[in-house]
Amino acid sequence: MNNIISKRSLMLLSLAGTLTVGSLAASASAESAKPEVVSASSPKVAVATSSIRPDQLLKLLQQEKYERIYGQLGAEFKKQFSLKDFKKQVSLNHKNVTSYKLVSHFLINNTSYYAWKDPKGEKTIQALFDRKNKIEGLIFSTMQQYPETDAKRTQTTFELPFQGKWFVYWGGTNELINYHYGAEQQRYAYDLIVVNNGFSYKGDATKNESYFAFGKPILAAASGKVVKIVNDVQDNKPVGTENTEQIAGNHVIIDHGNGEFSYYAHLQKGSVSVKAGDVVKAGDTLGKCGNSGNSSEPHLHFEVANSAELYTTKSLRVHWKDADDYEQGAYILAP
Numbered sequence: 490m491n492n493i494i495s496k497r498s499l500m501l502l503s504l505a506g507t508l509t510v511g512s513l514a515a516s517a518s519a520e521s522a523k524p525e526v527v528s529a530s531s532p533k534v535a536v537a538t539s540s541i542r543p544d545q546l547l548k549l550l551q552q553e554k555y556e557r558i559y560g561q562l563g564a565e566f567k568k569q570f571s572l573k574d575f576k577k578q579v580s581l582n583h584k585n586v587t588s589y590k591l592v593s594h595f596l597i598n599n600t601s602y603y604a605w606k607d608p609k610g611e612k613t614i615q616a617l618f619d620r621k622n623k624i625e626g627l628i629f630s631t632m633q634q635y636p637e638t639d640a641k642r643t644q645t646t647f648e649l650p651f652q653g654k655w656f657v658y659w660g661g662t663n664e665l666i667n668y669h670y671g672a673e674q675q676r677y678a679y680d681l682i683v684v685n686n687g688f689s690y691k692g693d694a695t696k697n698e699s700y701f702a703f704g705k706p707i708l709a710a711a712s713g714k715v716v717k718i719v720n721d722v723q724d725n726k727p728v729g730t731e732n733t734e735q736i737a738g739n740h741v742i743i744d745h746g747n748g749e750f751s752y753y754a755h756l757q758k759g760s761v762s763v764k765a766g767d768v769v770k771a772g773d774t775l776g777k778c779g780n781s782g783n784s785s786e787p788h789l790h791f792e793v794a795n796s797a798e799l800y801t802t803k804s805l806r807v808h809w810k811d812a813d814d815y816e817q818g819a820y821i822l823a824p
Contacts, residue, residue, distance in 0.1 A: 542622045543603050547589060550614075555579055561624070582629035586612050592665050595818045597656075598688050600625070604665040606632060613665055633664060633671055642808035643793050645745045647710040648771050649811075649823040650753060650791050651778075655702075656684040657819045658788065662806070666817035669792075669804075676804040678752075678792035679815065689786065695727035697780050703787035704760075705778040707753050709769045713745040716797050720761040722781040731783050737790075738782020741775045742797045749805060750797050754790040755782050 540561060541549065549558055555576045559567075570578070589605035592613075596602075599620040606613045610632055617626040639662045649655075659680040661667040669678040682689050683701035692699040722738045725731060732738065739756035741763060757779030763769060780787040794802035807814075815821055 540621070540623045543601075543616065543618065546616065546624070546627075547605070547614075550579070550583055551587070553580070579629060582612060582631075589614060593817055596687060597658075597684060598690070606665065610634075615665065630664070635670075635676065638676065639806060641806060643749050643805050644747045644808070645711050645713075645749050645793070646808050646810050647751070647793065648708075648809075649821060650708050650710040650751075650775075650789065651681070652706060652708065652823050654683070654820055654822045655681045655789075656689075657815050657817055657821065658682050659817055660819075661814065661816035672804075674794070674800065674802050674804060675792055677806040678790060678804060681789045681791060681821075682787070684820070695729070697724050697726065697728055697787055700728070700780070700787040702778045702789070703780065704757060707741075707756060707775050707778055707789055709743060709771055709773045709775055710751055710791070711743070711745050712770045713743040713751070713768070715741060715763045715765055715767045715769060716744045716750070717742040718761050718763060718765055720756075720759060720776075722758060724758050724780045724787075725782075725784060728780060728786050731785060732781065733783050735781070736783040737799060738784060739776065739779060740782075743769065744797065745793075748795050750794055750802070752790070752792050752794065755779055755784040755788060757781070 541558065546558075549555075556572065558579075559572050559575050586607045589607055589612075591603065592606050593604040594601065601618045603616045603618065604613065605615075613628075613630050613632050615626075615628040615630075616624055619625055657679060659667045659669060659678070662670065662677075664670045667678075669675040669680075681702075683705065685691070685701055689701060690699040691701070697703045718741050719735075719737070719739050722732065722735050724738075737752070737754040739758055739761060740752060740754040741756070741761060742753075743751045745751065753775055755778075756775075757777040758781060760777035760779065761775065763773075763775055769775070778787055778789050784790075793805045793807050795805060796802040809815070811824060
């Protein structure tokens with residue numbers, strides 16, 4: 490994950506246009522999930538620092554008031570993009586779009602995430618606003634869809650891999666609500682956190698122990714055989730730094746048969762309580778939620794894929810026991 494905006498919000502925006510809460514995406518081969526250098530030919534535009542409200546932003550786009558928007562962008566963005574290039578990119582992405590529909594909106598840690606799409610579901614806008622309605626990030630992109638794989642579910646039925654109430658930060662079948670979606674290796678992955686009273690932490694935001702998810706038990710979501718564990722990767726300190734060399738951090742991979750493997754990533758160092766070869770049942774404890782690997786704050790990255798090979802696997806859409814799916818913005822209470 491790329492950390493350019495490092496305020497203690499969950500959402501971090503890179504100049505490459507990737508919104509993340511920590512995941513495996515930094516090493517995914519799909520172009521939409523890889524960091525890239527912003528250029529005049531880039532398909533996505535990320536900008537920072539503005540004071541425009543969400544409704545004002547859309548009106549300014551419709552009125553082609555690009556200079557006003559550019560005037561409130563951050564210095565780092567302006568190093569990458571001239572006003573001329575910015576106008577060109579926004580105009581190309583916004584061309585022939587007369588309206589947008591709000592797809593997703595939630596507020597956590599005093600930061601609001603907004604996502605809109607055009608009536609055809611092709612052109613999209615994603616924006617981050619702080620509590621004073623200052624724009625911290627803005628992305629224009631084109632929606633990618635994979636209906637064939639969306640329609641398929643795992644043969645294995647999975648239960649929730651945790652206890653208590655959790656929040657789906659990323660999850661679903663498009664990039665607006667699940668930024669993993671563009672990468673085949675993790676298309677149907679979930680990033681899950683714990684939120685209390687609108688915050689994922691209390692106290693010192695730089696400490697892992699301040700986050701409600703940190704140390705929570707992580708459970709096997711279905712019966713199977715443990716085929717891989719990593720248990721010795723340091724949790725990222727301070728929170729907001731990432732380990733891009735060991736992207737999954739401490740993790741467990743379980744083989745459920747039928748070519749289906751569940752992944753539990755970013756676990757707390759030393760907390761993994763199973764070993765390769767162990768046979769587990771749904772609900773068995775695997776370890777504790779942590780902040781190891783390519784992770785911006787304590788959370789669980791959960792997914793099911795067709796192999797235990799991190800870089801070459803293909804993500805599978807999960808057949809859940811108690812729901813059709815869990816999408817961004819949902820609070821889930823494990824039964």
